[in-house]
Amino acid sequence: MSESEFVVSGDEFSKELGIDLKEGEEGAAILVGVYSSGRKKAVCEEHLEELKELAETFGVPVVAQMACSVRKIDAATYLQSGKLEEIGSAIKEAKANLFIFDEEISPAQQRNLEKLLKTPVMDRTELILEIFAQRAQTKEARLQIELAQTKYEFPRLKRLWSHFSRQRMKGGYLRGAGETQLEVDRRLLKRKVERLGHELEEVKRARAVQQRARLRSGVPTFAIIGYTNSGKSTLINALTEADVFVEDKLFATLDPTTRKFTLPNNQEILLTDTVGFIRKLPHTLVAAFKSTLEAALHDDILLHLIDASHHMAEEHAEATYAILKKLDNEQQTIITVLNKADLCQDQKMIDRLRISYPKTVVISALEKTGFEQLMEMMMKELAERRQIIKLKIPQSEYVLVGLLRREGNVLYEEYEDEDVVIRAEVPINLLHRFDPYRYD
Known part of the structure; x- marks a missing residue:
């Protein structure tokens, strides 16, 4: 039996719950979020709008949204x-056949909700994992997402097999297909996690070799980070005239893309597009993507892109910094870039963001405005x-003079016999290359 083979299919599980999903019928979802005394209903409704975008990105139409007041979380059903x-x-009433919950729930809660509602239940975590699985292109991204999904599925195996535990014979409990297969599937998933981990380590080692070569070259690197759909790919396309995939959907880009770019002072740099935060x-995704994110986030400088036209821009910025904190990357040099300024109608919010985040520049990647100020700040930081x-x-x-011209800034140059005397600005990470040629 292969790692992906299970005795009980999703269709059989739906029938066990009493759910009638006709073959070929398009799914329709009801979205549910919660709020309490410490969390306003309006915020919950805004979060449901984001969940709706996620559902539509996944390809599921939304027929209803509910914001529920919760005083106490029920251990069994939330x-x-x-x-x-x-x-x-x-x-x-809405004729929905999928319930998407804007919280992460336990396997037991998910199982109990499906039994009570007779409807498949998906939490926010599972939805995001499914979207990532749809959109991953590179081998590394696919491995990372498969690993995250497998770890998510492992404690939920019982959800597929629990109904078999109710089978009985006159003489007592029927120990058979369900329990045995559950144990087999757990063993298979454990092996799968180990295999994926080994494969990822191999990919990680190969990328580390490439990264060391890049560091030796001395070319400064900028990683473009930010909340999903903030315009990162649009910015890299506008600056480099590249053809990075752009789509007005959440998580349009999952795979890091790097492009060369030359600043106005002839300084060559590398720009890296990264997966959007949310x-x-x-x-499980933060853990799976940690090596990829760390490789990008340990670049010389981060460009933190914020969609300034979004009414929740401040919360999006906070979410990005929360993920940086998880990755122990709060101290990195960051230039805050307020994008989509042409669409922003809340100048007060831009003013607040400027106060909250130093080194801020306002641009429109689509209209290519504010680029001069952005590049001036990039050159200043370098x-x-x-x-x-x-x-x-x-x-x-x-050849070293050529390296200085590409990566540094030659201020003075004069030939003396068979030598070249040069005064230049040299990147700190390249100083060691020139130690034997220091001249006072």
Whole structure:
């Protein structure tokens, strides 16, 4: 039996719950979020709008949204019986055949909700994992997502097999297909996690070799980070005239893309597009993508892109910094870029963001406005990472002069016999290359 083979299919499980999903019928979802005394209903409704975008990105139409007040979380079902009755009625009225919950729930809660509502239940974590699985292109991204999904599925195996535990014979409990297969599937998933981990380590080692080569080259790198759909790919396309995939959907880009770019002072740099962040990014995804994110986030400088036209821009910025904190990357040099300024109608919010985040520039990647100020700030940050030194380089080592022209800034150059005397700004990470040629 292969790792993907299970005796009970999703269709059989739906029938066991009493759910009638006709073959070929398009799914329709009802979305549910919760709020309490410490969380406003309006915020919950805004979060449901984001969940709706996620559902539509996944390809599921939304027929209803519900914001539920919760005083106490029920250990068995998360929601109290009264709320579940309301949701059950709403599911019937809207003719929904999928319940998406804007919280992460335990396997037992998910299983109990499906039994009570007779409807498949998907939490926010599972939805995001499914979207990532749809959109991953590179081998590394596919492995990372498969690993995250497998770890998510492992404690939920019982959800597929619990109905077999009710089988009985006159003489007592029927120990057979269900229990045996559950144990087999657990063993298979455990092996799968180990295999995926080994494969990812191999990919990680190969990428580390590439990263060391890039570091030796001394080319400064900028990683573009930010909340999903903030315009990262549009910015990299506008600056480099590249053809990075752009779509007005959440998580349009999952695979890091790197492009060369030359600043106005002829400084060559690398720009890396990264996967978008989001509120409550599943911890399994953060863990699975950690190596990829760390590789990008340990670049010289981060460009933190914020969609300034979004009414929740401040919360999006906070969510991004929360993920940076999880990755122990809060101290990185960050330039805050307020994008989509042409669409922003809340100047007060832009002013608040400027106060909250130093080194801020306002642009429109689509209209290509504000680029001059952005590049000035990028050059300023790079200049602070350089040191002015005087060198005497033999003409036989003229390749080093070429390196200075590409990666540094030559301020003075004069030929003396068979040597070249140079005064230049040199990136700190390249200083060691010129130590033998220091000249006072």
